[in-house]
Every structure is written in structure tokens, then in C-alpha cells.
Amino acid sequence: MPKMTERERLAKIEADQQNLAREAETVRRGLRVQYGKLVTELPVERLSEREFRDVLGHAIRVGGAVAIAALKGLSAVGVQAESSPAPSRKRGALPSSGGDDASKAVHP
Numbered sequence: 364m365p366k367m368t369e370r371e372r373l374a375k376i377e378a379d380q381q382n383l384a385r386e387a388e389t390v391r392r393g394l395r396v397q398y399g400k401l402v403t404e405l406p407v408e409r410l411s412e413r414e415f416r417d418v419l420g421h422a423i424r425v426g427g428a429v430a431i432a433a434l435k436g437l438s439a440v441g442v443q444a445e446s447s448p449a450p451s452r453k454r455g456a457l458p459s460s461g462g463d464d465a466s467k468a469v470h471p
Contacts, residue, residue, distance in 0.1 A: 367375070407415055422430035 410418070425433075
């Protein structure tokens with residue numbers, strides 16, 4: 364097999380990168396469809412769209428294991444108080460401290 368020139372090697376590497384990027388996107392979309400199907404089995408209608416996006420966004424940002432550990436740390440009483448729609452509507456938006464810091468504890 365003849366040795367490839369640098370130009371041919373570069374063209375092959377670039378083509379391989381494009382193919383891998385397409386394959387990664389295909390796998391990413393398939394995984395998102397699979398996870399989307401899981402959501403259809405959950406009672407997400409109990410959350411507003413914003414709450415749903417925020418919960419998932421924070422869980423993805425901090426990582427699944429950290430998010431699960433934090434949620435398991437919540438008391439059952441605290442969870443019941445937060446899930447009732449009346450108190451959550453009475454609360455105003457908390458002023459932002461400048462950043463979205465998941466390390467700060469939020470107490471009801």
C-alpha cells in the first residue's frame with residue numbers, strides 16, 4: 364500500500380472527524396428520544412413547564428448522583444409542603460445573588 368501524502372492524510376482525518384460528528388449526533392438524538400419516552404411514564408403534569416425544565420437542567424448540570432443525593436436528603440414533610448400549589452404561588456421570586464450556584468442550600 365503506497366504511503367499517503369500529508370495532504371491525503373489530512374483529508375482522511377477531516378472526513379473521519381465529520382463522520383464521527385454525524386454518528387455522535389445520531390446517537391445523541393437516539394438517547395434523547397429514549398429518555399423522552401421515559402418522561403411519558405412520569406406524572407410531569409404536576410409541575411409547570413418552567414419547574415420541569417429547571418429541575419432537569421439543575422440535575423443535568425450537577426450530575427445525576429449529586430442530584431439524587433440532594434433529593435433523597437429532603438424530608439417527606441418538606442416535599443409535601445413544596446408540592447402544594449397554593450404556597451408556591453404566594454412566594455415571590457427570590458432575588459438572584461448573581462450566579463446559579465447549586466452548592467447553596469434552599470430551605471422552604
